[in-house]
Amino acid sequence: METRELQYFVAVAEELHFGRAAERLGMAQPPLSRAIGLLERRLGVTLFERTSRSVTLTDAGSVLLAEGRAVLGALAAAERRTRRAATGRTGLVLVTKAGVSGDLLKELLAAYAAEPDAADVDVLLCEAREQERLLRDGQADVALMHWPYDSTAGFDTEELGTEGQVVILPAGHPLAGRSHVRTADVAALPDLPMARWPRPDGGYPDGPGAEVRNLTQLYQLIALGRTTVILAESCRTHLRADLAAVPVVDAPAVTTVIAWPPHSRSRAVAGLVRAASREHATTR
Template sequence: MEIRELRYFVALAEELHFGRAAERLEMAQPPLSRALAQLERRLGVTLLEGTSRKVALTEAGAVLLAEARVILAAVAAAERRTRQAARPRPRLVLAVKSGTGGVLLADLLDAYRARPGAATVDLLLCEAHQPQQALREGRADVALLHLPFDSAAGFDTEVLCTEGQVAVLPVAHPLAARSEVRAAEVAALPDLPMARWPGPDGCYPQGPGAEVRNLTQLFQLIALGRTTVVVPESAGADLRRDLVAVPVVDAAPVTTVIAWPPQSRLRATADLVRTATDR
């Protein structure tokens, strides 16, 4: 298979329409149809079924779509990292979820900046599940991930810290005056259903809680009395004055790790990881 064919197929599989896929690829529709037919002949399977305009994925097509996305992401990552390595002074992209990291992130950046020959570090502020996606796609060189909420599968990691969790509540809520709460108490609040985060596929689980994507949005909804959440202690630090963080004594600990692709050979990445673990 050729990379070009995989790009054509992914566009078709995502658009499920030859005209829209051709427009997205900036090409005519007939060569796109011929490329798909050639790919199916080479593989000996049917990837798409339907008319020349509207199509649907077969089971084999669904498998190839998942594999092709991984391959194309790896190709894009390889291209970016190769160019990065050729720069006289490389730049690193550090992916973090918006509103997380806190003091740990600030200390890491300050310590790394003080190293002789330190690269410029650009922050990529992400929403839920995006830091690991940015690593896989080569849009980031390193990321801060929070286990068990994030998946570190396929990455090299070093543990930076482990912390407890807190419930974030409106300051006037009855539980806000407590010194600690239990997870079941927070989950059972009828007036503040637990917020819902999107999964890796972008879909939200079923439930009555508000759909959220980042902490800024989430904290505003909590202050309005629409939802609540249990988050790592560091995410509950320096809250706005109309919110309070109450320790959840039986919540599972959260471990923050610094993660990077195992195939990375950038010295700047290694230096940033070493700085993080030294601190």
């Protein structure tokens, strides 16, 4: 299978429309349709179900989309890292969600900076669930991610800490004064539907809650009484004065991990991971 064929397939699979995919690729639709048909015949599978009104992925197509994204991401990452190496840069890029893991990140960077061979670390702050894409396509070398909310499939990881979760409420809300709540209590709030985060494809799940992409936007909407959210307990550290955090005793624990591509041969990445592991061991 050629890279060009994968690019064609992924474009159609993401757009689910041959015309839009052709426009995105800068080509005419007929040769794109022929290329996809040829790919299906060569693989011996149907990748798309086509009708006069819609295009949908088959099960086989869904598998190839996941694998194809990974392959194209790895190729893009190899190109970026090769070009960066040619410039003589020895540093690395660490990506994390903006507003999350602030104290942990500060401690991690300080521990690594104390190493005699430490490289420069550029911190890339991203929006929700973008770390995986940025790490996979080579824009970042290492990432701070959070189970069970972020997918670390295909990456090597090291656990850095586990914590409980809290619900974030307007400071004057009736539940704000409680010592703890349960997830059923939060789900039953008629006035504060749960916020909705984007899926990996950029769309949002159905529901009445506000669509959010980052903590700044989220906290403003909670303060206005429009939505709520359950987050890792460490968010208390820099919580706004007009918001309250109440422990959710039956919410799953959140584990912070440092993640990196398994094929990485970067000494800087290895050194940062070692420093993170030592810092975690001393703070447990």
